[in-house]
Amino acid sequence: MTNIVIIGGGTSGLITAALMENYWQDKVNITLYYDSNNKNIAVGEGTTPSFVSGICERIGYTKQQAVKELDATLKLGINFKDWIVGEEYFHGFSQLSRHEEFDDNLASVYGFLNDCYDGGQHFSQASTLIPENVFTESEFAFHIDTEKLSDFLFKYLQDKIDIVDDKVERVYSDGNNIQGIDCRTNGYVEADLWVDASGFNAILFKELNSEWVDVSNTLPINRAIPQQIPNNSGEIPSHTIAEATKNGWIWTIPTQDRLGTGYLYSSKFTTDENACYDYNNWLLKNHGVELSTDRVISWNTGHYKDVWIGNCFAVGIAAGFTEPLEALGHHYIVFMVNSFISLNSSLKMLQYNRNRVNQANRHMWDDSINFLSMHYNTMRTDSPFWKYMTENRTEWVKTFDERCRKEFIDLFLNDDMLDFWAQDSYIQIMNGLNLFDKESIKSYVDSRDDSEDIYYKSMEQHYKFKELKDNTNMISHKKYLETVKGLSTLPYLI
Numbered sequence: 306m307t308n309i310v311i312i313g314g315g316t317s318g319l320i321t322a323a324l325m326e327n328y329w330q331d332k333v334n335i336t337l338y339y340d341s342n343n344k345n346i347a348v349g350e351g352t353t354p355s356f357v358s359g360i361c362e363r364i365g366y367t368k369q370q371a372v373k374e375l376d377a378t379l380k381l382g383i384n385f386k387d388w389i390v391g392e393e394y395f396h397g398f399s400q401l402s403r404h405e406e407f408d409d410n411l412a413s414v415y416g417f418l419n420d421c422y423d424g425g426q427h428f429s430q431a432s433t434l435i436p437e438n439v440f441t442e443s444e445f446a447f448h449i450d451t452e453k454l455s456d457f458l459f460k461y462l463q464d465k466i467d468i469v470d471d472k473v474e475r476v477y478s479d480g481n482n483i484q485g486i487d488c489r490t491n492g493y494v495e496a497d498l499w500v501d502a503s504g505f506n507a508i509l510f511k512e513l514n515s516e517w518v519d520v521s522n523t524l525p526i527n528r529a530i531p532q533q534i535p536n537n538s539g540e541i542p543s544h545t546i547a548e549a550t551k552n553g554w555i556w557t558i559p560t561q562d563r564l565g566t567g568y569l570y571s572s573k574f575t576t577d578e579n580a581c582y583d584y585n586n587w588l589l590k591n592h593g594v595e596l597s598t599d600r601v602i603s604w605n606t607g608h609y610k611d612v613w614i615g616n617c618f619a620v621g622i623a624a625g626f627t628e629p630l631e632a633l634g635h636h637y638i639v640f641m642v643n644s645f646i647s648l649n650s651s652l653k654m655l656q657y658n659r660n661r662v663n664q665a666n667r668h669m670w671d672d673s674i675n676f677l678s679m680h681y682n683t684m685r686t687d688s689p690f691w692k693y694m695t696e697n698r699t700e701w702v703k704t705f706d707e708r709c710r711k712e713f714i715d716l717f718l719n720d721d722m723l724d725f726w727a728q729d730s731y732i733q734i735m736n737g738l739n740l741f742d743k744e745s746i747k748s749y750v751d752s753r754d755d756s757e758d759i760y761y762k763s764m765e766q767h768y769k770f771k772e773l774k775d776n777t778n779m780i781s782h783k784k785y786l787e788t789v790k791g792l793s794t795l796p797y798l799i
Contacts, residue, residue, distance in 0.1 A: 307333045307652045310494060312473060312486075312509055313502030314339025316451060317621025317638050319458035320360060321500055324642045326465050327364050332652065335466040336496075338473065338488065350451060350558045350565045351380060351545050351632030354398055354444040359639035364461060368440050372789050374457050376561045377447040379439065379543050379782060383631065384431035385737060386548040388683050394737025395544070396631075396730060397428030398444040400436065401773055411716060412770050413732050414763035417746050422736065425729040426770060433540040434779040442777075446632070448545070448558050448565075473503075478512035482615035498654070499617040505604060507623040516610040518625075520674055523699055525690075526553050526628040528577065529602045530584055531567040534594050541783040547630060551688040552580065555587060556629070561786055564592075569628055574690040577601050608670045611663040616654065618645055618662075625670065630677050640669055672725040675701045679731075682706055682738055709740040712749040716759075 309325065311318045314337060322337050361371040371377060382397030416422030423429050428443075436443055462468065475487040483499045486509075501509035521527065536559060546557040553570035568584040575583070585596040608625020612618060621638045644665045649658045678699050685691035698706075708714065714731050715723060723731055735741065750756050 307497045309333050309335045309498045310496035311337040311500040318502035320638050321620050321642050322462055322466055323364050328646050338469050338471050340472045341470045350448050352446040353636040354446050355639050356635040375449045375453050377449045378541055378559050379435050380446040380448050381428045381543045383545045383547055388549045395430050396733045399426050400428045400443050401426040402444045410728050411763040412766035415767040427729040431544045433542050433782050435543050435782045437778040437780050450560055476512045480514040483617045501619040501623040502621055504622045509617050510619045513614045518610050519607040521606040524606050524627055525571040525573050526569050527606055528572055529567050529569050532598050534564050534592050536564045543782045552690045612666045613659050613662045676725050678702050709735045711745050713746045
């Protein structure tokens with residue numbers, strides 16, 4: 306039996322424990338150490354569809370049960386406001402994800418050439434509605450209260466692993482492996498496999514010969530001021546809002562009983578004092594409340610080159626962090642753990658497996674950094690922050706911009722740079738940034754030897770998607786949640 310010790314009782318540690326225990330079961334003995342005096346960050350309330358599939362389904366909960374247990378709201382996408390000043394666009398998840406016959410997804414060609422693009426397979430507009438059949442036909446994510454997620458996972462794990470409230474006081478390492486740790490109460494602890502889920506402190510990984518990759522020049526946002534406010538609208542939106550400001554952007558995330566908001570900015574372009582002033586003005590203008598917190602969260606933007614060194618695997622914030630645009634925090638955790646489990650399923654800790662895990666995670670970081678950078682491809686120069694973002698685009702963003710303007714995105718699944726999200730995600734974002742040209746798209750399609758077939762399929766798919774969307778019964782998000790909340794507690798399915 307393999308002894309696994311996880312350091313950290315935040316969402317990274319708990320998700321890792323749940324996925325590893327569920328996969329390896331009696332092949333492992335898992336102990337999770339956490340310090341109850343060390344408060345979790347507890348800000349990230351948005352998720353992606355991979356969280357729903359990677360957590361809820363993997364550990365045996367229905368989606369409806371998870372909504373009730375987590376007091377979650379449903380997230381169908383993100384509404385981007387003022388990234389192009391005075392404009393909005395929507396990046397939705399797949400509304401028609403169960404229709405696999407349209408995997409080639411050519412509908413956007415017809416939509417753009419005929420001025421009727423409507424998101425392709427994806428949700429295309431912000432609202433307070435959800436499809437009546439959302440659980441069977443669509444992709445969606447959750448907006449969650451992070452503390453309730455922790456309670457949910459503690460409850461799930463309490464009879465499956467050992468959970469110890471203790472403080473790590475010393476780490477023993479030769480730079481290549483972790484030999485052991487000293488805990489305040491339990492003394493010396495050894496393990497076959499260590500998991501560092503200790504957050505920004507990375508208390509295990511910083512003792513190893515680990516190389517940090519700084520990406521702050523590409524993504525300079527490194528501060529956040531979070532504040533919860535009342536939701537007085539009478540409705541619950543089914544989306545996140547990301548509203549651009551002169552020095553960053555502000556998130557608005559609806560939970561069942563409030564709104565989570567937060568101002569993200571870069572210390573290179575404004576001070577904490579000025580950021581609080583600007584955020585307070587925004588809160589007063591948009592919600593009639595004043596800023597009531599002095600909490601400022603700071604971080605170094607980047608990641609470790611390798612997430613698995615010797616007998617230690619870093620996960621979540623301990624492995625790296627980028628700003629929470631597109632709510633990728635939980636997405637990263639699920640990917641990291643699943644890649645580790647999949648490539649190390651035998652638990653033999655082979656160097657080849659270690660190399661492959663590290664390679665897969667470097668690819669994830671590279672893709673996600675480019676994906677996030679793509680959102681800043683606005684060509685804005687109206688403040689020092691936006692001027693910097695325009696002048697410091699990554700080479701990939703510059704060349705992808707040119708590709709979109711002069712041709713179109715790859716529709717034929719040949720471009721492995723576009724495998725981080727579905728095609729319609731890239732299309733929606735780049736369309737929101739006004740990068741497509743009708744004549745360029747036509748010229749691009751005409752260059753293909755199967756252009757006639759593409760035109761026919763794109764028209765066929767466009768009208769099929771339109772028919773499916775038009776026939777979707779949309780219901781009140783708030784009323785649906787009230788119905789779920791009124792149900793008796795569902796039994797665990799484990």
